[in-house]
Amino acid sequence: MMQFIKYTIIIILTFIFQSWSSEFFTLGTIDPDFCIIVLLYISIQNGGVIGTLFGFFIGLFIDLSSGTNQFFGLTPLIYTTTGYFCSYLKGESEKLNKIYFTSIWVSIVLIQFLIFSLIVYQYLLIQNPIHFLIKWLATSLYTLIFLGIFQIMAPLHKV
């Protein structure tokens, strides 16, 4: 029960931080995704069940708040998958090379953003693939920059 309350509070706090701060950090049409950063830490620290459920519920919150009906359910799907795959890194920091370990979670983040962009910006992919590529890389790299800053304070391999 305590676990449930704890993660519910984290979900709400993450959601509030995301909705409050994204506008502050926005660069044109690119916003940082703080939810994925928290999801990464939670999944690697607590494993599959909590990571997957956390991803599902935070994604649900995001979609409920977004107001658009077009891709409702996509964010929980993406975050669930990310949480699930990231949970495989739990306890692997000891066994894996630090570079491998980092490359894996960076790849997961990049793929997560790629899938999201492929679905949401599919029209852009058809009309202007270069623009799509820029959009995907800019969104992912902007979030990765924040993740990089967090690595200085609390590295993922030490979680």
Added chain:
Amino acid sequence: MRNLLLFIIKNKDHFVFAITFILSISLLFNRDNNDMGVIRGFSSDFISFLSSPMVEIKSLAIVNEENQYLREKNLQLNLQLESILYAADENEKLRELLDFKRVTKLNIIPARIINKGIQTNVKSLTIDVGLLNNVAINQAVLTPDGVIGKTIHTGEKSAIVQSISDNNFRLSVRIMPSGAVGILRWHDTNVCKVYEIQKNVDINIGDRVITSGFSKIYPPKLPVGTVSGVYDERGSYQKVVNVNIQNDFESIQNVFVVISQ
């Protein structure tokens, strides 16, 4: 059954993932469902409650910005309004002048007052017409409301006018309908006194005062003012008449100079 339970517990990560994945997919495919709309409706209240502090902060920031903008706009509009009112007032006065120029038979030229009281010992006005406009010394200066002075110095493009409010200014006037003639001099704010009027002349308050025509400077029958008071001078055979000058010297901007009669 026990084995199945153990299998599920052992692979709970995968099972949780499978359930949430299927749930997400079903949400994605049932997004247009009416029930989903109801759930989203309920959730929007909760989401808006969570987002409300930020909205408040944002709106406060906008209010400050908006307030600043509105202050600036208000100042701009005030200035604009002032200039419009000024223009309307000027327009009205210029129309009056235009009407006067049409009606009068005198040879007059319009002039604008560009300065007031440039000389310390004389109450004077500076106008923007001079020798180039055929303005000479000792020419009458007037407005549709009446005489306001005479030219005392002329430059090429400007002239100085001795105002009726100067202490040394004298004007020969006639009080109508009695026809009594006297000498007018300034007394106080927009009030002049007419001296040397015989005691037996019948003068009433409200009588018109016009120029007598005895002077070479001022043509006859130019309006000067109206009688506001009459009293006898003690030990004298004359009476003194108070005259209200129609012109407001503080607000005059445009005048006429009588070039020739």
